[in-house]
Amino acid sequence: MAGQVSLVQIRIMSIDELLEEFEDLLDWEEQCDFLIDLGFELPKFSADLKNEENIVKGCQSLVWLVAEPEVSDGVTVVCIRADSDSMIVRGLIAVLLAAYSEKTPQQILDLDIEALFQRMGLNQHLSSTRRNGLHGMVRRIRSIAASNCT
Amino acid sequence: MSRITPSSFDAESVRSQFPVLNRELKQGRPVFLDSAASAQKPSAVIAKEREVEEQYFANAYRGRYSFGARIDEELEASRKKIASFIGAASGSQIAFTAGTTLGLNQVAFGWGRSRLQPGDEVVITPMEHHANFVPWQQLVRETGATLKMLPLTADGRLDVTAFDDVITRRTKIVAVCTMSNVLGTVNPVSDLARRAHHVGAILVADGAQSVPHSPTDVLSDDVDFLVFSGHKIYGPTGVGVIYGRADRLEEIEPIVFGGHMISRVTMDDSEWADTPARLEAGTLPIVQAIALGTAIDWVNQTGLESIHAHEQSLLAEATRRLMEIPGMRIYGPSPQYKGAIIAFRVENLHPEDLAAMLDRRGVFTRHGHHCTMPLHELLGVTATTRASFAAYNTMEDVDKLVHAIQFAREKLRLV
Numbered sequence: 374m375a376g377q378v379s380l381v382q383i384r385i386m387s388i389d390e391l392l393e394e395f396e397d398l399l400d401w402e403e404q405c406d407f408l409i410d411l412g413f414e415l416p417k418f419s420a421d422l423k424n425e426e427n428i429v430k431g432c433q434s435l436v437w438l439v440a441e442p443e444v445s446d447g448v449t450v451v452c453i454r455a456d457s458d459s460m461i462v463r464g465l466i467a468v469l470l471a472a473y474s475e476k477t478p479q480q481i482l483d484l485d486i487e488a489l490f491q492r493m494g495l496n497q498h499l500s501s502t503r504r505n506g507l508h509g510m511v512r513r514i515r516s517i518a519a520s521n522c523t
Numbered sequence: 524m525s526r527i528t529p530s531s532f533d534a535e536s537v538r539s540q541f542p543v544l545n546r547e548l549k550q551g552r553p554v555f556l557d558s559a560a561s562a563q564k565p566s567a568v569i570a571k572e573r574e575v576e577e578q579y580f581a582n583a584y585r586g587r588y589s590f591g592a593r594i595d596e597e598l599e600a601s602r603k604k605i606a607s608f609i610g611a612a613s614g615s616q617i618a619f620t621a622g623t624t625l626g627l628n629q630v631a632f633g634w635g636r637s638r639l640q641p642g643d644e645v646v647i648t649p650m651e652h653h654a655n656f657v658p659w660q661q662l663v664r665e666t667g668a669t670l671k672m673l674p675l676t677a678d679g680r681l682d683v684t685a686f687d688d689v690i691t692r693r694t695k696i697v698a699v700c701t702m703s704n705v706l707g708t709v710n711p712v713s714d715l716a717r718r719a720h721h722v723g724a725i726l727v728a729d730g731a732q733s734v735p736h737s738p739t740d741v742l743s744d745d746v747d748f749l750v751f752s753g754h755k756i757y758g759p760t761g762v763g764v765i766y767g768r769a770d771r772l773e774e775i776e777p778i779v780f781g782g783h784m785i786s787r788v789t790m791d792d793s794e795w796a797d798t799p800a801r802l803e804a805g806t807l808p809i810v811q812a813i814a815l816g817t818a819i820d821w822v823n824q825t826g827l828e829s830i831h832a833h834e835q836s837l838l839a840e841a842t843r844r845l846m847e848i849p850g851m852r853i854y855g856p857s858p859q860y861k862g863a864i865i866a867f868r869v870e871n872l873h874p875e876d877l878a879a880m881l882d883r884r885g886v887f888t889r890h891g892h893h894c895t896m897p898l899h900e901l902l903g904v905t906a907t908t909r910a911s912f913a914a915y916n917t918m919e920d921v922d923k924l925v926h927a928i929q930f931a932r933e934k935l936r937l938v
Contacts, residue, residue, distance in 0.1 A: 402883060409934060434875055435905075459873035460935055502891070503875070 388471040408464030418456035434459035440517040481518035532833040538915040540565040550885030559911030571817040601816030610740035618799035622763035623731040624654040626750035631658040633775035641667030650703040653894040655729040678856040679706040694724040702733035706855030707864035758818030759811035779804040834863035863912035874906040880931035
């Protein structure tokens with residue numbers, strides 16, 4: 374389908390690889406550039422996915438997020454895709470996807486995402502509206518995971 | 524119009540009086556372009572706050588001891604300075620409040636609640652800050668009156684040709700900002716007051732943006748109420764001012780009740796103190812109200828006319844330089860119709876990304892809807908980036924803003 378994002382494209386980097394690169398960077402300047410690079414690499418949503426239903430509330434930037442359960446080898450995993458009109462937010466989405474995508478609902482619920490944000494220093498460098506937006510995305514992903522928990 | 528040329532105003536010397544602006548950041552001295560939200564304070568204001576705290580602090584209008592007497596004296600001196608700064612006849616026409624927001628709520632509900640009826644109209648503009656928008660929206664809902672908007676021209680000025688159609692015999696209150704906090708538009712307050720009075724309405728002016736940047740004369744403008752904040756005029760946060768024409772101020776009913784605002788309280792009833800005390804329930808922001816007087820001294824000594832001329836020259840230069848940037852769109856009229864505020868967007872650059880990249884260059888701007896969601900809806904955007912200028916900004920700041928935007932465009936691959 375035109376505009377459909379393939380899962381292969383999303384599986385750019387595992388969260389461990391991402392963290393390793395991120396932490397090798399000198400300072401927030403370089404880390405911010407890295408997030409922007411991730412943002413540029415993130416596949417874009419087609420116009421039909423940018424609908425009201427997919428909008429994540431609480432973000433000052435527009436964020437659209439789709440998360441669907443998918444059965445792979447008999448195991449239910451949650452496939453997440455998201456897009457934003459802000460390039461830095463797109464970079465943050467790439468971090469969330471690396472952390473959450475292809476995980477089972479239980480793995481998603483067990484993941485301490487706050488510790489990850491802390492480790493990356495995001496709380497310190499993001500504006501409060503951005504932090505709220507990030508937490509809005511996390512809430513959306515967790516609630517989808519919770520409703521697919523068996 | 525002031526004839527003072529920018530070169531006669533020593534912005535560097537003004538800037539040197541603001542300690543926070545002389546900090547050395549990794550990127551150099553901060554380029555502070557968010558004074559429309561909150562201005563920085565000169566040493567004189569900080570020193571005054573310290574003086575009050577360290578030498579004679581006490582509660583106001585209560586103690587019969589020397590500290591209390593000194594505080595009362597300082598507060599009254601501050602009232603007088605404020606009155607004379609805006610052209611009011613007497614310090615008793617100045618009520619201290621927490622800021623513009625509370626002041627406008629006091630005027631809206633204290634004056635309007637008992638006077639508005641179904642069929643009456645309140646006229647505001649789409650460029651109002653939420654502080655001069657939401658209280659009226661709530662007041663008309665409560666009283667059954669109607670809220671009407673003065674229309675804007677395409678470039679973001681009030682459409683003067685619509686005044687007579689919108690402000691009619693049904694109008695009881697016209698509430699308008701003297702200067703927009705986004706578009707920068709300076710509104711024709713005296714024309715609006717004349718029209719309002721002609722139909723028997725009052726004129727409420729939200730002076731938060733203009734009072735710090737250009738001379739105010741409540742008598743020649745003939746406004747009924749003027750409200751502004753301390754922290755936008757190089758003074759402390761937590762203090763603001765309600766000016767009222769003497770008879771109008773008497774007409775405001777208190778909406779906050781408690782200590783200091785009464786003359787007598789019995790088991791069954793209470794009587795109010797004289798104006799302005801009856802509008803100042805509870806303990807005042809004492810240190811802040813006194814230091815606001817010092818901030819006004821500072822503006823007077825620096826020269827409000829010179830500050831205005833300097834800021835307008837920064838505005839003209841910044842506008843010219845920004846318009847050279849590809850994809851730049853500035854919201855609001857040309858510099859001759861506005862004060863030193865520039866709200867803008869750069870094509871394909873999200874305002875929050877832009878503000879974040881400017882921050883990396885030590886350039887501090889604001890992004891978002893700037894508490895004017897109805898205006899942004901009208902502009903068809905959810906957010907803008909805003910650079911606002913004050914006495915301490917320099918041409919070097921303008922230069923750094925332009926370079927920082929270029930930096931953002933490069934980083935976000937627009938170049």
